[in-house]
Amino acid sequence: MSLPDGFIEELRTRLSIAQVAGRKVTWDTRKSNIGKGDYWAPCPFHQEKSASFHVDDRKGFYYCFGCHAKGDALTFVRETENVGFMEAVEILAREAGMPVPKQDPVAQKKADRRTILADIMEQALQFYRMQLKTNLATTAREYLEKRGMPLDIQDRFEIGYAADTRAALFQHLTGKGISAADLDEAGLCVKPDDGGSPFDRFRGRIIFPIRDARGRCIAFGGRAMDPNARAKYLNSPETPLFDKGRSLYNHGPAREAAGKTQSLIVAEGYMDVIALAQAGFNHAVAPLGTAITENQLHLMWRIAPEPIIALDGDTAGIRAARRLIDLALPLMEAGKSLRFVVLPEGQDPDDLLKSSGPQAMQDLLDAAQPMVTLLWEREVEGKVFDSPERRAALDTSLRAALSTIKDPSLRTHYTAAIKELRAELFAPKNRRDAPWQPGKGAWGKKTPQAATSGTKLSILGQTAVSDTFRLREALILAAAIRNPKAALVRETALEKSPIAAPDLIKIQSALLASLHLDLSGEDASGRLISAMTDRLGFNPMDHLLTLAPVRIHPHLKPDADPDLIALTLSEELVKHAANKGAEAELREAERDMEGLADEGLTWRIQQASEARAEATKASVNPGGEGSEDRENLSQQLQKLIDDQIWVKKKR
CATH class of the missing domain: 3.40.1360.10 (Dna Topoisomerase Vi A Subunit; Chain: A, domain 2)
Incomplete structure (x- = not known):
């Protein structure tokens, strides 16, 4: 059976090969970089323990450095499921939610027609390229020079010119044996409704070829040289080759450049794309x-x-x-x-x-x-x-x-x-x-x-609470990374912890996403850091240690007692929740301050202040002089949060 041209390409576009292959392999999370579409696993095609099977999800291909198996999603299904080509297509089409076209006796003929049209488009491009070098294109060359587009860039993007004559392209291509019907189907010429001779669609315009992901010339864009032209830019119409809603200008070169950037x-x-490429931004x-x-x-x-x-x-x-x-x-x-x-x-x-x-x-x-x-x-x-x-x-x-x-x-x-x-x-x-x-x-x-006049009276206005919050958030994340086992026990609290700093939110997300990996063994923290580094693109502990209190904290050293790290994590989570709860109530109280303050409002502010003081007065260094029993303090703070004593009660 022949499938319509473009169906397989659309199928590949809709599917992730990593998702397809992921049903058969277990990804090596330490070696894989999921954020970049880079996956590694033991190969499903030969017996091994090392991760030599590589999937590039962005390009849609796999390759094994051991047995040299390679291919795309279709190849993978054929080889692993032991099915034929059409059966593999049907399997993947169901997964992608695409109906497989029923057998069409003229499908191959249509595919052949597209091949013919693509060849016609290439011939048209060569004609436009030659036209740019003629005397008829003097204005166009001056315009390109004025826009700072040198010859090497013109050649790279295959810029051409359509002369402001009625049928130059039509005459050129029909003279080479191409029919008027083919030129009309390719969108190169227009057939008048009155039955007159066809004329060129693009006239008096600089021509930009549009290529698909496979590199075929499928359409043209034209910029008018006449400032009074009805349309400054004109694209090819929809044709069997060209669906503008499914195409991108500079698709192929940008995809290759994006793999590096x-x-x-x-x-x-x-x-815009050409100017960016000329300045070194090739991924546009x-x-x-x-x-x-x-x-x-x-x-x-x-x-x-x-x-x-x-x-x-x-x-x-x-x-x-x-x-x-x-x-x-x-x-x-x-x-x-x-x-x-x-x-x-x-x-x-x-x-x-x-x-x-x-x-x-x-x-x-x-x-x-x-x-x-x-x-x-x-x-x-x-x-x-x-x-x-x-x-x-x-x-x-x-x-x-x-x-x-x-x-x-x-x-x-x-x-x-x-x-x-x-x-x-x-x-x-x-x-x-x-x-x-x-x-x-x-x-x-x-x-x-x-700023409102009430800000000066605000408890929040008297302290730089954002710095305090950021420090506590960093302490929470650092403690969780140092003791993954304790972090997993407190996963719900970590997920609900109101992290505000954007950089720390990223670290929090990477932490929660990595906690369920295999972190057993002695170097659980090291493996967690490695997994998070792959997700983030930077070492989270190095980032957190830029804050001096985190760097010098005795319970956040790599060799610290795990029990003390766990206790630090519990305390900081509770303190952070207490501070955030108090702050929320104080903000609400500040809004109420715009009206007349009453006894209830004064009581709320007093309770919030006491809550914050209770949450922050304890030293973070247990065992210091005058410190209370840590477990009792944690319980007291948790009760304070649970009771929400700063919230106005009906009395």
Whole structure:
């Protein structure tokens, strides 16, 4: 049976070979780097104990360095299941949710037609390339020179030119024996409704060839030289070769470059991609004249797990980014997300690179904003939340957006992040009559600093609590890493521990994801650190030890007594919960302070202050002079948290 052209490619796009092979092998977590799509395991094709079987999930291939078995997901199923090609296709199609096309007697004929059309497209490209060197292309060459596009870049991207004549390409290709019907089917010519002679689709335009992931020329894009042209950019129409919603400009070269940089830039158009490549950013692609589609998102995620969407700094660019949020939220999962960069107002990548150089672009990419930031700013920008009804409306719209996230773990983390942003917005220091303006986020605007008169009276305003919280969070994580067994016992508490610092949230996530690995034996902490390092790309303990109190803590040394490490972990978890609970009540009390203070409010603040003092007064060095019995203190603190004595009770 012949399958439709593109079906196998679509099947490979939808499936993860790591997921397919993972049913038959056990991944070596110490050697694998899952975040980079790099998997290792003992080979299923020959008897061995070492992890010589390698899967590159991004490229979709496997290779065994022992027996030299190699192939893709289809090959793997055929070899491990002992089935034929079509049976393997059916197995994988069911897994991908794709119906296998029924046998079509003309399928092979259609595939042959696509081969013919691809050959015609290559001949057209060669014609356009030659046209760029003629006198008819003087204006086009001057334009490319003005844009700073040297000959080597023109050759690399195969830039051509379609002369402003009615049928130059048509006459050239029909003169070589190609029929008018074939040229029409390939999208190169247009047949008038009145039955007149066909004419060239592209006229008076610089030509950009569009190639698919396999390297075939499937379409063209053309930029008009006439400033009065009806369309500045024109793409080939949909053809048997070209589906613009499933294609990316510069797909193949960007995929190869992304394998080295572990990153992917998504720009708006051809010229952006070429300018980025000229500046050394070879890992850039662009959609083809439309908003990014679901299929294009999946193509991007196959190249890199967290593509950076780089959009022009104008209203249209910001609008496009915000629309993309609704498309991406239901499709995201752990390890597949988006980050966003919006360039300075009025600039595209070419403008920025020419005015400020590649480093300025790299700085923007390094500061790319996570999608949760854009979601939040989309919902609050330009709005006033001066009534319960308006706040409730904000909550409703946020809940609606978050409910579209299908991955439960991801939805939980998004909800937590939005909760923190909401608390910050409605905190007394941020209460304002003016419309909300986002901070130094994706849109690059500044947030005006505001403070209420009540801040000076605030207990929180008297101390730099954020530094204290960060230190305690670091102590918790360091203790958990030093004693994985104790961390596993307290896994629920670790998961619920309100870590706030973004860098420490990453370490917390890597810790929880690695705790269930095989950590038995003497060097459990070392193996845990190794597994977390693979996930994070850096050593978590080295990062935590940059804080002096963590570095010098006697119970966080590599050779510390495990029981004392466990006790330290328990204490710090309880103290952190106590501090966070007290802070939350104090924030609520501060909001109430804007009205008339009463006896109940004064009582709440007093109780919160006592709770915080009780939670933090104990020395972190047990056994010191005057210290209490550690177990009793932990129990007292836990009771304090459980009772929540700072919360106003009915009296």
